[in-house]
Amino acid sequence: MEIKIQIIIFWVLLADSLIANAIAWFGQKWYMRHFQIMSRIFPLTRAWTFLYLLLVLWAGILLGIF
Numbered sequence: 001m002e003i004k005i006q007i008i009i010f011w012v013l014l015a016d017s018l019i020a021n022a023i024a025w026f027g028q029k030w031y032m033r034h035f036q037i038m039s040r041i042f043p044l045t046r047a048w049t050f051l052y053l054l055l056v057l058w059a060g061i062l063l064g065i066f
Contacts, residue, residue, distance in 0.1 A: 017053040024049040
C-alpha cells in the first residue's frame, strides 16, 4: 500500500486548520497571553481560520480524499 505525499500533507493541513479554528473560537486569550509577539504579527480571527478550513477541505475534495 503506497502512501502518497499529497494525502499526508492534506491530513497535516487539516489538523492544523482544525487546531487554528479551535484556538480562534475558544482560546483567543490563551493565544494572546502565551504567544504575545506572534499574536501581534499573526492575529487569529474567526473568519480567516474558517476560510483556511474551507480551503483545506476544498483541496481534499479536489484530491479525491473525500
